[in-house]
Structure formats: structure tokens, C-alpha cells
Amino acid sequence: MSDADQHSGGCQCGAVRYRTTGAPAKTAVCHCRYCQLRTGSAFGVSVYFPEDAVTLEQGTLTDYAFQTESGRTFTTRFCPRCGTSVLWTIGLFPGMIGVAGGTFDPPSFWYDVKREVFTRSKAPFVELCIADSSETSSAYAPIGPDPAHRNGAR
Template identity: 40%
Template sequence: MTREAACHCRAVRLECTGEPAKISLCNCLDCQRRTGSLFSVAAFFPRGSVRQMSGDCGTFRRDSASGFPITFHFCRKCGTSLWWEAERLPHLVGIAAGTFEDPAFPAPAQAVWTKDRHHWLAFPDTVPCSRENPAPRP
């Protein structure tokens, strides 16, 4: 399967082959600030299955809530934060799930940093929740 992710103005486009290695919903305050929403949903693909097809990106690097550096790639024209590379998960690339424009996109397999979750926000019982971030799997 091949999926395409794009920024708001469609200047930056990514091609992802295969299925995501994992899909994660993050409630940390940093993700809330970055998205302007209450959480972020990331589809993590193996690094070799993601290809940038077009566009000019800027980067922003910061420490994550887990304490590991993370580099965000955003469209210089519209500002969409499209994908990121976390040193904690060097073999994966995180892509904002909403950039796939697919309402049938698979649901998150986990919710992390629920200690920062807004008190009125609830998740289905089928989504395992972690107060912080579980240890990465090899």
C-alpha cells in the first residue's frame, strides 16, 4: 500500500509505502502547543519507507517530553508540521496522521502522556493509555 501525506497548501508531499509500524496519540503539553489542539496523532513508518516527493521544508529541533531531541519538518509556505524524527526512535519517521486526508486511517494503538490529558477528554477502552511514554521497542 502507498499513502500520500501533504501539507495544507500541498507544496510538501510525502509518499509512504507499507503500513505504519505504530500509530500513537500523544497528550503531552509540547504536542498540544505544536498542534494547537489537545493531542497529536502520529503514524510512525520505517525510515526507508518514507520519501519526500516535493516541497521546501524548514526544521525545528527541541527536546521531547521524554528528554530526547526531536526534529520537526514543516512547510515553509503554509507552516504545516508534517513529519518528525525522534532520536528516541531513530528507525522510524513520525508523520501527522491528519496530513493523509483519510478518515478511514487506522486508529491509534496507544495514547501516551495521559498525565497531561484534558480532564474531560476520554479514549475508547480499546486504546491502551500510558501516563508518560512507554520504553521504545527495538
């Protein structure tokens, strides 16, 4: 495998470092409330790899897990020192790890983003040029409502 097939990245403070090997299995810009809360921004850039293609090379991550309204587990993995959300797993994609797109070392955005999901909660100021766009996701199947605090209630 060539060096071009490997990409490194990490958290803001440098305590956590990872390496990916090979091409991503999936990439997307996601406008769901989970990604908005995970990133503190209008959307998340999700780059998914098979579990065995992501290696934590330095540091430790803290996990925060919750259940989505579809009844699946979402586990965010972040640096306990600076709080950067680096990796995550979701029950929708077993055997895959999501990598926060902006945490790759420069050139940070070396991958192609081919899909945009959960545009129903897209911020009105966001305009992206992505042809494959959907209001939810092909696997979206809620079994109950989201907790009120994720939708602005106190």
C-alpha cells in the same frame, strides 16, 4: 507492492507532498506538551514508519529541533509556506519518521490507533476509546525539567 500499501498526504497549502509505503510500525494518540504545542491542539496523532518508507515527493520542509527533558532530540519538520507540521523525528525512535495523522489524504484516518500516551496532560474534555493507555510512555526517563515556558510560565 499494491497501491493499497501506499498513502499520500501533504500540508495545507499543497506545497509539500509525501508518500508512505507499507503499514505503520507504530500509531498513537499523544497528549504530551510537545505534541500539544506542535499541533496547537489537545493531542497529536502519531503515525510512525521506518525512514525508508516515507518519501518527500514535492516541496521542502523547515526543521525545528530541540532537546526534550529526557535529553533526546525532537525535530519537527514543517511547511515554510503554511506552517503545517508534517513529519518529525524523535531520539526515542531512531530510524523512524513520525507522520502527522491528519495530513494524509482522505480517507485521512485509514490506520488503526492502538495506543494513547501521556494521559497525565490529557485535556479534561477528551474522551477516547483506546484500551492501551498510559500516563507517560514506557521509555519516559527525564533527566531534567522542561523549560518553564512549556508549562505555562512566562
